[in-house]
Amino acid sequence: MNIGVLGTGVVGQTLASALVQRGHEVKLGARSATNEKARDWAAKLGRSASHGTFADAAAFGEMVFNCTSGVSSLEALELAGARNLDGKPLVDVANPLDFSRGMPPTLSVCNTDSLAEQIQTAFPGARVVKTLNTATAQVMVNPGMVSGEHDIFIGGNDPGAKAQVTEILQSFGWRNIIDLGDITSARGMEMILPLWLRLYGTFNSPVLNFHVAR
Amino acid sequence: MNIGVLGTGVVGQTLASALVQRGHEVKLGARSATNEKARDWAAKLGRSASHGTFADAAAFGEMVFNCTSGVSSLEALELAGARNLDGKPLVDVANPLDFSRGMPPTLSVCNTDSLAEQIQTAFPGARVVKTLNTATAQVMVNPGMVSGEHDIFIGGNDPGAKAQVTEILQSFGWRNIIDLGDITSARGMEMILPLWLRLYGTFNSPVLNFHVAR
Numbered sequence: 113m114n115i116g117v118l119g120t121g122v123v124g125q126t127l128a129s130a131l132v133q134r135g136h137e138v139k140l141g142a143r144s145a146t147n148e149k150a151r152d153w154a155a156k157l158g159r160s161a162s163h164g165t166f167a168d169a170a171a172f173g174e175m176v177f178n179c180t181s182g183v184s185s186l187e188a189l190e191l192a193g194a195r196n197l198d199g200k201p202l203v204d205v206a207n208p209l210d211f212s213r214g215m216p217p218t219l220s221v222c223n224t225d226s227l228a229e230q231i232q233t234a235f236p237g238a239r240v241v242k243t244l245n246t247a248t249a250q251v252m253v254n255p256g257m258v259s260g261e262h263d264i265f266i267g268g269n270d271p272g273a274k275a276q277v278t279e280i281l282q283s284f285g286w287r288n289i290i291d292l293g294d295i296t297s298a299r300g301m302e303m304i305l306p307l308w309l310r311l312y313g314t315f316n317s318p319v320l321n322f323h324v325a326r
Numbered sequence: 327m328n329i330g331v332l333g334t335g336v337v338g339q340t341l342a343s344a345l346v347q348r349g350h351e352v353k354l355g356a357r358s359a360t361n362e363k364a365r366d367w368a369a370k371l372g373r374s375a376s377h378g379t380f381a382d383a384a385a386f387g388e389m390v391f392n393c394t395s396g397v398s399s400l401e402a403l404e405l406a407g408a409r410n411l412d413g414k415p416l417v418d419v420a421n422p423l424d425f426s427r428g429m430p431p432t433l434s435v436c437n438t439d440s441l442a443e444q445i446q447t448a449f450p451g452a453r454v455v456k457t458l459n460t461a462t463a464q465v466m467v468n469p470g471m472v473s474g475e476h477d478i479f480i481g482g483n484d485p486g487a488k489a490q491v492t493e494i495l496q497s498f499g500w501r502n503i504i505d506l507g508d509i510t511s512a513r514g515m516e517m518i519l520p521l522w523l524r525l526y527g528t529f530n531s532p533v534l535n536f537h538v539a540r
Contacts (some may be wrong), residue, residue: 150453218438223433223437223520224432257540258539258540259475259539260475265521288527292525293527293528300521300523303521304514304521306514307515307517307518310511314507321539323474323476323536324525324536325536
């Protein structure tokens, strides 16, 4: 599948590389068409990898991943362009973490709303799916790094989009995929971040994940 | 140990009963000294169980459990009286869930603050410990109801108070007790509620809990 990945940070590059490795054609999108990180990434990954602007990547993808910083995701998606997102699964893996007031970060939206809901509202033609935001980048694409049984959450209004994203998750090795329902479930997924960050500090490693025992 | 339990709802009664069953003397506190639920509970549990006002229960306890509704906990603790809480472990198991705007509830405090922090600030002489708020009442006192490995979180500024509360948790059967550090960790513990409530809906049962896989 042709996939656009927006954001050249660790999350974007890790996801983009894993998608290339699973046989997809991937365009990594940045604010600028000459972004060095995106250019270096594409050069390293070979002929299934390319790069361009946010709009280039979104236009290229049959599915688009939002891996931009959560506090600037809406702006990045505006640059990507609503028309380039229309009808496509838009996988939101971002967390609206605001580091501007120091550590620990707070959420720039929570409780009565979520980043994923804001994205769905701003881009009603996109089929927004929230997932993967509760795991660190390496674990997103290699859940086997974490011992034992553990889970990934998924939420969104469009069952077809969730099914397509579920196939991607399975290709990364996810076995326990918990469908929490519509896009409002993103509130819970994003609000777990303060606990996740605290656990990172407690165990001095981001290689951890949640399992829902029953 | 003499323990005061504030709140006559399911959480308060369940914890109070479990504490009696483990050999403690327990006074269940209510807004009124003639609360029927508290009176019936004490009559049922026998001579290690008694009841009274919030102030009676707090004065009685060497340790005090806050099992009142989160949105009215500060008011209930005012009635309990700062002097009756001074120097004692005050175990806050409440969640600041606001149901006034319908379902799902929102949190009345989160992100930059938490109920447990508000309690610690309002009652600086109390040794506030946040724990158990991430499990349903039955699971709090019987973690074996949930299959496999799963965890309970604890946070607070006073290591001695956390050690005393840890012994109580162990007496309930908790084996994986994760100390998240100071009382600000309550933000993460309380902000997991929206996800917890969503999982309750997804699995149609509150008998579930989180495990941190690593």
